[in-house]
Amino acid sequence: MNHIxxxxxxxxxxxxxxxxxxxxxxxxxxxxxxRNYCMEHLNMGYVPGEHVITIAEGEHNKCLDNVALxxxxxxxxxxxxxxxxxxxxxxxxxxxxxxxxACFKRGIRFLNVPTTLLAQVDASLGGKTGIxxxxxxxxxxxxxxxxxxxxxxxxxxxxxxxxxxxxxxxMLKHALLSGExxxxxxxxxxxxxxxxxxxxxLIQESVAVKSxxxxxxxxxxxxxxxxxxxxxxxxxxxxxxIKKGLEIYHGDAVTYGLIxxxxxxxxxxxxxxxxxxxxxxxxREKYPVYHPVGEPDGLYELMLYDKKNEHEGANFTLLxxxxxxxxxxxxxxxxxxxxxxxx
Amino acid sequence: MNHIxxxxxxxxxxxxxxxxxxxxxxxxxxxxxxRNYCMEHLNMGYVPGEHVITIAEGEHNKCLDNVALxxxxxxxxxxxxxxxxxxxxxxxxxxxxxxxxACFKRGIRFLNVPTTLLAQVDASLGGKTGIxxxxxxxxxxxxxxxxxxxxxxxxxxxxxxxxxxxxxxxMLKHALLSGExxxxxxxxxxxxxxxxxxxxxLIQESVAVKSxxxxxxxxxxxxxxxxxxxxxxxxxxxxxxIKKGLEIYHGDAVTYGLIxxxxxxxxxxxxxxxxxxxxxxxxREKYPVYHPVGEPDGLYELMLYDKKNEHEGANFTLLxxxxxxxxxxxxxxxxxxxxxxxx
Numbered sequence: 001m002n003h004i005x006x007x008x009x010x011x012x013x014x015x016x017x018x019x020x021x022x023x024x025x026x027x028x029x030x031x032x033x034x035r036n037y038c039m040e041h042l043n044m045g046y047v048p049g050e051h052v053i054t055i056a057e058g059e060h061n062k063c064l065d066n067v068a069l070x071x072x073x074x075x076x077x078x079x080x081x082x083x084x085x086x087x088x089x090x091x092x093x094x095x096x097x098x099x100x101x102a103c104f105k106r107g108i109r110f111l112n113v114p115t116t117l118l119a120q121v122d123a124s125l126g127g128k129t130g131i132x133x134x135x136x137x138x139x140x141x142x143x144x145x146x147x148x149x150x151x152x153x154x155x156x157x158x159x160x161x162x163x164x165x166x167x168x169x170x171m172l173k174h175a176l177l178s179g180e181x182x183x184x185x186x187x188x189x190x191x192x193x194x195x196x197x198x199x200x201x202l203i204q205e206s207v208a209v210k211s212x213x214x215x216x217x218x219x220x221x222x223x224x225x226x227x228x229x230x231x232x233x234x235x236x237x238x239x240x241x242i243k244k245g246l247e248i249y250h251g252d253a254v255t256y257g258l259i260x261x262x263x264x265x266x267x268x269x270x271x272x273x274x275x276x277x278x279x280x281x282x283x284r285e286k287y288p289v290y291h292p293v294g295e296p297d298g299l300y301e302l303m304l305y306d307k308k309n310e311h312e313g314a315n316f317t318l319l320x321x322x323x324x325x326x327x328x329x330x331x332x333x334x335x336x337x338x339x340x341x342x343x
Numbered sequence: 344m345n346h347i348x349x350x351x352x353x354x355x356x357x358x359x360x361x362x363x364x365x366x367x368x369x370x371x372x373x374x375x376x377x378r379n380y381c382m383e384h385l386n387m388g389y390v391p392g393e394h395v396i397t398i399a400e401g402e403h404n405k406c407l408d409n410v411a412l413x414x415x416x417x418x419x420x421x422x423x424x425x426x427x428x429x430x431x432x433x434x435x436x437x438x439x440x441x442x443x444x445a446c447f448k449r450g451i452r453f454l455n456v457p458t459t460l461l462a463q464v465d466a467s468l469g470g471k472t473g474i475x476x477x478x479x480x481x482x483x484x485x486x487x488x489x490x491x492x493x494x495x496x497x498x499x500x501x502x503x504x505x506x507x508x509x510x511x512x513x514m515l516k517h518a519l520l521s522g523e524x525x526x527x528x529x530x531x532x533x534x535x536x537x538x539x540x541x542x543x544x545l546i547q548e549s550v551a552v553k554s555x556x557x558x559x560x561x562x563x564x565x566x567x568x569x570x571x572x573x574x575x576x577x578x579x580x581x582x583x584x585i586k587k588g589l590e591i592y593h594g595d596a597v598t599y600g601l602i603x604x605x606x607x608x609x610x611x612x613x614x615x616x617x618x619x620x621x622x623x624x625x626x627r628e629k630y631p632v633y634h635p636v637g638e639p640d641g642l643y644e645l646m647l648y649d650k651k652n653e654h655e656g657a658n659f660t661l662l663x664x665x666x667x668x669x670x671x672x673x674x675x676x677x678x679x680x681x682x683x684x685x686x
Binding site for chain 1: 407411414415418419442445446447448449450471472473476477479481482483484485486562563
């Protein structure tokens with residue numbers, strides 16, 4: 001993933017990257033938030049040949065109707081195969097924009113300018129594009145790499161603290177996958193400094209953890225599942241929340257998942273209980289208390305890889321120690337229900 | 344494209360290929376026609392774990408609503424990432440099924456069992472998947488290769504002669520791209536024999552022409568445009584027909600396009616007028632008379648690569664002789680209007 005640029009001047013970086021991409025037309029995808037807070041800063045969309053496509057913000061707008069809206073606007077502005085789409089926003093925008101680009105005329109090029117911490121350290125990277133479908137998160141999508149990902153933590157200045165925390169959950173996950181050193185660094189972070197120059201190297205380090213894994217296994221045949229740490233439980237919580245129309249931050253769900261899955265790691269993989277308690281206390285201190293979104297059995301159902309083959313249980317990524325990952329660990333119903341009680 | 348099998352026993356071949364693909368579930372996509380005429384022959388969809396998805400037949404059903412329907416059925420039957428979709432039918436089925444598979448859970452595997460001549464020699468091969476969108480043919484799609492394409496010309500037995508002719512237009516195009524020898528062979532063909540064992544090698548030869556080109560340039564950066572011969576005009580005719588709700592066979596449109604584009608080849612590339620007259624007479628003898636679908640100027644508009652840069656004209660693939668292709672030939676409005684008069 002050498003197509004990621006870390007910068008303190010996203011405007012200049014974006015312009016210079018676009019100059020080197022011969023394009024018939026430039027399209028800019030934003031939501032109402034990134035349109036208000038980021039597009040002007042980037043000076044995009046104000047010159048002829050730059051078309052702006054705006055969709056409403058929020059996870060429930062990462063849907064097929066909005067993909068059709070993007071395709072329709074590309075089409076009606078006469079976008080050709082060498083057009084370029086610049087996705088400016090959080091994970092919703094980079095996910096849906098990447099998917100729309102990947103399928104329009106069998107693939108136009110796209111750039112991501114992630115403007116939330118979550119998108120900067122996770123969603124905009126690694127080539128996963130997608131939308132939610134039939135109540136399932138990211139159920140439709142492609143593996144398609146952006147030409148460039150431009151990461152500038154200035155954008156985090158205007159981000160509500162709750163959103164910073166949400167992205168920080170993925171940094172915590174990366175640290176757990178990386179090892180003791182990076183984990184200590186992350187747990188000592190002052191989150192009020194997230195938009196400062198000094199914080200950029202920490203983002204870069206977190207991105208490097210994901211990059212190394214994705215480069216090894218771009219299409220998620222094996223190792224990439226390491227990134228699922230905290231997400232088997234986390235996604236189940238989110239899926240129920242989506243179905244019930246409850247708003248839940250992705251990162252919050254991931255931290256609840258981390259508590260449950262580190263507990264399973266202690267029980268099954270010999271993960272040091274001290275680390276488990278430290279991380280759990282850290283999460284408890286910073287993140288909201290978990291309000292159950294549904295019955296534990298409902299969550300368990302959603303985690304099952306194969307509903308017809310229930311005795312297999314659910315498939316987890318667990319840790320034997322910080323930095324030592326064990327993928328494809330199947331856990332039984334009772335183990336999982338016990339773990340869910342710890343959240 | 345070494346994943347194409349020519350067989351006289353599609354049933355056995357399909358079973359043997361499926362045995363070697365570890366799959367959680369097998370889904371079969373058909374339209375009403377292929378459900379009635381082909382699915383039973385293949386003995387598919389009658390055992391547990393084989394789910395049948397049926398869509399209505401016809402080009403206008405190659406649309407986003409039907410993709411959503413396929414995704415919904417995959418989803419509600421609990422299809423996982425290692426499910427397999429078997430597309431049984433003509434080009435509409437292999438195009439839309441390939442696209443649905445390419446995006447479901449970021450890509451499940453699929454097999455094509457083309458059951459029309461058009462799909463056997465063209466649509467099901469080469470990895471182009473797609474749907475029509477906003478009145479534009481194949482405007483949304485991906486480049487995604489099927490695991491296997493299984494070609495059995497037994498299926499052509501039940502095909503109406505008009506459909507055989509439609510597919511045969513692509514064989515004629517392949518022959519023009521291949522050279523004098525294959526062209527002579529194709530023009531001497533007895534189309535009433537198309538489902539016989541002796542015809543299979545001719546299909547195989549035609550497929551080889553396309554395969555060689557696609558293997559060189561899978562993502563259509565250059566050489567693959569050779570396959571556009573006859574299609575710049577042909578697609579314009581089809582697009583107007585789709586917009587007006589007129590039914591037109593793809594192959595018929597291609598033969599009209601071939602007449603116009605070989606005329607341009609004579610005028611601009613020194614293509615031998617004798618060949619042009621021979622091919623034109625052959626088409627006139629076998630195919631229906633062209634009934635204009637719209638004004639020539641409307642067709643010209645649709646052919647323009649860049650509507651804002653009209654002086655560039657339209658981009659054609661032309662021939663200097665059979666087997667000698669020249670891509671990216673721009674022709675002016677007057678040249679094109681004159682060529683359209685020849686159809």
